[in-house]
Structure formats: C-alpha cells, structure tokens
Amino acid sequence: SSGINAEYGGILAAYHQCINSVQLYGPTNASPIINNVAAMAREAARTQQAKDYYILLLLTDGILTDMAQTIQGIISASELPMSVIIVGIGDADFTDMERLDGDDKVLSMGGRKAKRDIVQFVPFADFKNGSSARLAAHVLKEIPQQVCDMYNDVMHVGPMFQPFQGPMS
Numbered sequence: 001s002s003g004i005n006a007e008y009g010g011i012l013a014a015y016h017q018c019i020n021s022v023q024l025y026g027p028t029n030a031s032p033i034i035n036n037v038a039a040m041a042r043e044a045a046r047t048q049q050a051k052d053y054y055i056l057l058l059l060t061d062g063i064l065t066d067m068a069q070t071i072q073g074i075i076s077a078s079e080l081p082m083s084v085i086i087v088g089i090g091d092a093d094f095t096d097m098e099r100l101d102g103d104d105k106v107l108s109m110g111g112r113k114a115k116r117d118i119v120q121f122v123p124f125a126d127f128k129n130g131s132s133a134r135l136a137a138h139v140l141k142e143i144p145q146q147v148c149d150m151y152n153d154v155m156h157v158g159p160m161f162q163p164f165q166g167p168m169s
Contacts, residue, residue, distance in 0.1 A: 028062045031069035034084060038077040045081055053147055054082035057139075060097075061090040071109045074100060078107075078114035083146045085139055088123045097121040103142075116149040117142070 037056045044052040064070050074084065086101075088094040100107065102117035120142040127135040 026062055027065035028060055029066040029069075030058055030060070030064050030086075031066045031073045033058070034070060034073040034077060037082055037084075038073065038080055041077070041080040041082040052081060053150070054080075055143065056082065056084045058084065058086045059089055060086060061088075062092045063094070063096055067096055068109065070100065071107060072112075074107055074119060075109060075112050075114045078116050078118050081147075081150050082118060083143055084119045085143075086119060086121045087139065088121065088125075091125065094121070094123055097123075116146065116153060118146055120146075 034056065037054050041052070041054045044054070077084070084100075086097055088097055098121055100119045101121040102114060102119060107114040107117070107119070120139065122135070122139050124135075127138065
C-alpha cells in the first residue's frame with residue numbers, strides 16, 4: 001500500500017508542479033487522440049494476434065467541443081483492444097463525460113451502438129482531498145472488466161478469468 005501511495009503520489013506531485021506553470025484553455029477536442037490510439041490498437045490487433053491492449057488516459061479541465069466526433073470515435077473503438085480513462089479536473093460541468101462512461105446505458109449515436117463500455121470517467125474533485133490510492137483504484141476500476149469483455153465478448157478467444165468484484169474503499 002505504501003508503495004502504491006509513493007508511486008501515484010509522485011505522479012500527483014508532478015501534476016501539481018506542472019499545473020501551476022501551464023495555462024489550460026479550450027477548445028478541448030478528444031476525438032483526434034482517441035482515433036489515433038484506436039488506429040494503433042487496430043493495427044496491433046491485426047498484426048500481434050491480440051497481445052496488446054491500449055489504455056488512453058485523458059486529463060481535461062473542461063467540456064469537450066467535439067462531443068459528436070468523440071462519441072463516434074468511442075463507438076468505433078469499442079470493438080478494439082483499448083480503454084479510455086477520462087479524469088475531469090476542476091469545477092467544469094462534466095455531465096457529458098458521464099454520458100461517455102457507458103455504466104448506465106450503452107453509448108450510441110445515429111443508430112450505432114458501442115459493442116462494450118470502454119470509458120471510465122473520474123471527476124478528480126471527488127478525490128482531491130483523499131488518498132492517491134483511492135483515486136488510482138477508481139481510475140483503474142473498470143479496466144479488468146473491460147479487458148475481459150474485449151476478449152470474451154468481442155474477440156471470442158475463449159473464456160478468460162472474471163475480474164475480482166471486491167469492495168472499493
């Protein structure tokens with residue numbers, strides 16, 4: 001536990017140091033990076049026989065200005081070996097980010113539906129006064145299930161283990 005705190009504490013310390021010297025501003029477009037990582041995942045799945053799984057971590061301080069393109073990118077990527085973790089930083093209205101996280105409803109647009117939930121949204125404000133281990137646990141919470149869903153339901157490579165469903169602290 002202390003190793004995890006030290007490791008993620010360093011990441012948070014670096015973030016806090018950098019955030020004071022960087023000015024964040026819009027527009028905030030997520031679709032280009034999602035599509036770029038999806039292209040890498042698509043190529044890896046084609047050539048590496050499903051050995052690689054990609055996890056994209058997006059930190060954002062505002063709402064997305066390319067929401068429709070982001071939804072389309074996520075729907076397309078839902079059949080690829082990748083996940084997207086979005087951490088919302090600051091006091092912006094992150095309602096749209098919750099929509100991208102398909103926990104309650106399959107993400108869909110224009111008659112197309114995501115094959116699986118690949119997005120985990122975490123509002124940093126909910127954890128900024130808590131432990132870094134708790135933040136890390138929530139950021140990574142859905143990844144095991146997303147990996148299992150990819151290989152079990154989308155790629156049909158045979159039954160994999162089911163992720164541990166223990167309590168979250």
